[in-house]
Amino acid sequence: xxxHTPLHAVHAAAGARMVDFAGWDMPVNYGSQIEEHHAVxxxxxxxxxxxxxxxxxxxxxxxxxxxGLLANDVLKLQTPGKALYSCMLNDAGGVIxxxxxxxxxxxxxxxxxxxxxxxxxxxxxxxRIAATSANVSLESRRDLxxxxxxxxxAREKAWQALPELRPAxxxxxxxxxxxxxxxxxxxxxxxxxxxxxxxxxASRAAEVWNALAAAGVKPCGLGARDTLxxxxxxxxxxxxxxxxxxxxxxxxxxxVDFKDxxxxxxxxxxxxxxxxxxxxxxxxxxxxxVLRAHMTVFTAHGEGETTSGSFSPTLERSIAFARLPLATAxxxxxxxxxxxxxxxxxxxxxxxxxxxxxxVS
Numbered sequence: 001x002x003x004h005t006p007l008h009a010v011h012a013a014a015g016a017r018m019v020d021f022a023g024w025d026m027p028v029n030y031g032s033q034i035e036e037h038h039a040v041x042x043x044x045x046x047x048x049x050x051x052x053x054x055x056x057x058x059x060x061x062x063x064x065x066x067x068g069l070l071a072n073d074v075l076k077l078q079t080p081g082k083a084l085y086s087c088m089l090n091d092a093g094g095v096i097x098x099x100x101x102x103x104x105x106x107x108x109x110x111x112x113x114x115x116x117x118x119x120x121x122x123x124x125x126x127x128r129i130a131a132t133s134a135n136v137s138l139e140s141r142r143d144l145x146x147x148x149x150x151x152x153x154a155r156e157k158a159w160q161a162l163p164e165l166r167p168a169x170x171x172x173x174x175x176x177x178x179x180x181x182x183x184x185x186x187x188x189x190x191x192x193x194x195x196x197x198x199x200x201x202a203s204r205a206a207e208v209w210n211a212l213a214a215a216g217v218k219p220c221g222l223g224a225r226d227t228l229x230x231x232x233x234x235x236x237x238x239x240x241x242x243x244x245x246x247x248x249x250x251x252x253x254x255x256v257d258f259k260d261x262x263x264x265x266x267x268x269x270x271x272x273x274x275x276x277x278x279x280x281x282x283x284x285x286x287x288x289x290v291l292r293a294h295m296t297v298f299t300a301h302g303e304g305e306t307t308s309g310s311f312s313p314t315l316e317r318s319i320a321f322a323r324l325p326l327a328t329a330x331x332x333x334x335x336x337x338x339x340x341x342x343x344x345x346x347x348x349x350x351x352x353x354x355x356x357x358x359x360v361s
Contacts, residue, residue: 002020002023002024002025003023003024003025003051004024004025005024005026005048005050005051005145005205006050006145006202006203006205006206007048007050007145007147007205007206007209008025009206010205010206010209010210011026011027011030011048011219014030014219015030015031016028016029016030016219016221017029017030017221019222021051021115021116021222022051022114022115022116023115023116024051024115026048026051026221026222027048027219027221027222028221028222028223029220029221029222029223029224030219030220030221033221033223033224033227034313035218036218036219036220036221036223036224037220037224037227037228037313037314038313038314039151039218039220039224040150040151040191040193040218040220040224040228041151041152041193041228041313041314041353041356042151042152042356043151043152043153043216043218044149044150044151044152044153044154044156044157044158044195044216044217044218045149045150045151045154045217045218045219045220045224046147046148046149046150046209046212046213046217046218046219046220047147047148047150047220047221047222047225048145048146048147048209049146049147049148049197050144050145050146050147050202050205051115052112052113052114052115052118052146053112053113053114053115053118053121053122053140053141053142054110054111054112054140054141054144054146054184054199055110055111055112055113055121055122055125055138055139055140055141056104056108056109056110056111056138056139056141057108057109057110057111057125057136057137057138057139058104058107058108058109058136058137059107059134059135059136059137060107060135060136061107061132061134061135061136062107062108062109062134062136063075063107064134065128065129065132065134065136066101066109067263067265068128068132068263068264068265068266069088069125069128069265069266070086070087070088070101070265071086071087071088071089071247071255071256071257071265071267071268071271072084072085072086072087072255072256072257073257073259073260073263074086074101074103074109075260076257077101077102077103079103080103080104080105081102081103081104081172081176081177081178082102082103082175082176083100083101083102083103083175083176083177083186083188084100084101084175085098085099085100085175085255086098086099086100086101086255087099087241087247087252087255087256088121088124088266089247089265089266089267089270089271090243090266090267091266091267091270092243092267092270093246093247093248093267093270093271093274094242094243094244094245094246094267095237095241095242095243095245095246095247095250095252096117096120096121096124096243097113097114097117097120097121097237098114098235098237098241098252098255099111099112099113099114099121100112100186100188102176102177102186104179110177110184112146112197114237116237116238117237117238122138122140125138126138128266141199143201143202144184144199144200144201144202145199145200145201145202145204145205145208146197146198146199146200147197147198147200147205147208147209147212148189148190148191148195148196148197148198149195149196149197149198149212149217150189150190150191150193150194150195150228151191151193151194151195152193152194152355152356154193154194154195154196154217155169155187155194155195155196157212157215157216157217158195158196158198158212158215158217160215160216161208161211161212161214161215161217162183162198162208162211162212164180164181165180165183165185165198168180168185169185169187169196172185172187173187174187174188174194175187175188182200182201183198183199183200184198184199185197185198185199186198186199190225190228190229190232190234191225191228191229191232192228192229192231192232192233192234192351192353192354192355193228193232193355193356194355226310227310227311227312227313230308230309230310230312230319230320230321230352231312231314231315231319231351231352231353232351232352232353232354233251233282233321233350233351233352233354234351235250235251235252235308235321236308239293239307239308240280240307240308240321246270246271246274246276247271248271248274248275248276249276249277249278249280249323250280250323251279251280251321251350253276256271258272276326277326278304278323278324278325278326279323279324279325279326279328280307280321280322280323280324280350281321281322281324281328281330281347281348281349281350282319282320282321282322282347282348282349282350282351282352282360283297283306283309283319283320283321283322283334283336283345283346283347283348284315284317284318284319284345284346284348284352284360285317285318285319285320285336285343285344285345286333286343286344286345286346287343287344287345288343289318289338289339289341289343290309290310290311290318290338291306291309291310291318291319291320291336291338291345292306292309292310292320293306293307293308293309293320294306294307295309295320295336295337295338296336296337297322297324297334297335297336297337297345298334298335298336298337298342299324299325299328299332299334299347300328300332301324301325301326301327301328302325303325304322304323304324304325304328304334305322305323306320306321306322306336307320307321307322307323308320308321309321312352312353314352314353314358315352315353315358315360319352320336320345321350322334322347324347328347329347330347330348330349331346331347331348332346332347333345333346333347334346334347348360
């Protein structure tokens with residue numbers, strides 16, 4: 001039986017079309033997925049992301065523990081509130097999950113992990129805590145609901161709905177977060193637009209959601225979230241990378257920090273022994289059709305494969321991510337096997353769209 005977020009009754013009352021996602025009953029859309037997508041690019045939309053899991057890690061060894069756990073280096077988080085995107089790897093260098101870490105204070109962090117990997121993430125972290133004898137505590141925060149408010153007008157409408165947040169968040173920089181009473185606000189997201197991700201006590205979820213709706217923030221489902229993140233060049237765990245894929249082959253080399261040679265982290269030796277063998281690029285379909293995951297791509301350098309694909313409402317073209325031979329560069333013409341037909345596509349540098357602006361033609 002699928003699990004329900006604290007906002008499930010609100011979605012049902014609004015007539016959302018619900019689907020199973022990673023074991024959770026989630027809204028895929030409330031009507032037109034295209035309209036929801038455009039609302040985020042042009043105005044403000046909101047998503048229930050309470051299926052994701054917030055974890056609070058604290059203790060004397062919290063920083064040292066995370067420096068050994070994650071491929072990116074939390075030592076970059078010099079001031080409270082700063083956030084970091086990182087992969088958590090297995091010993092073979094495969095991606096267990098991608099996540100965001102916020103520094104909350106002295107030896108205190110909040111980590112937000114994906115819904116489908118939450119249980120294995122927590123189990124892995126607890127095993128690492130035991131193996132390293134780290135003096136830390138790890139708490140799962142299923143008492144929280146999380147709402148992502150995204151779009152060029154997202155912050156202004158969030159302040160209209162929740163004016164108590166404005167004084168503490170008006171100067172909040174991108175990829176930072178802050179606590180406002182029992183609410184945590186991060187200036188982060190998964191759409192390529194500005195906005196907030198707001199964690200509130202589950203008991204207040206419906207009140208906050210309804211206040212945002214009254215301020216003109218459009219409820220959006222997972223369908224729009226997927227096309228938005230695809231346009232923004234943001235990987236989806238389980239599709240664009242997993243435990244069998246190195247971050248170096250998934251377009252995530254920028255999240256792996258090798259600068260401090262003395263720092264060891266899980267998977268480091270495997271990555272050093274096996275440099276990138278593939279490159280991740282975007283594809284824009286030149287012919288009529290729709291690109292999807294797991295389609296073969298034929299290049300001048302050999303074969304590759306699409307990992308995510310869909311129709312782009314912003315570009316009005318079909319687009320995809322593709323893992324291709326290392327020599328492949330942006331601007332090349334390739335062919336994609338779409339249902340047995342070889343269709344022409346063009347390789348481009350990611351992302352396709354950012355802050356409402358198309359970056360490819």
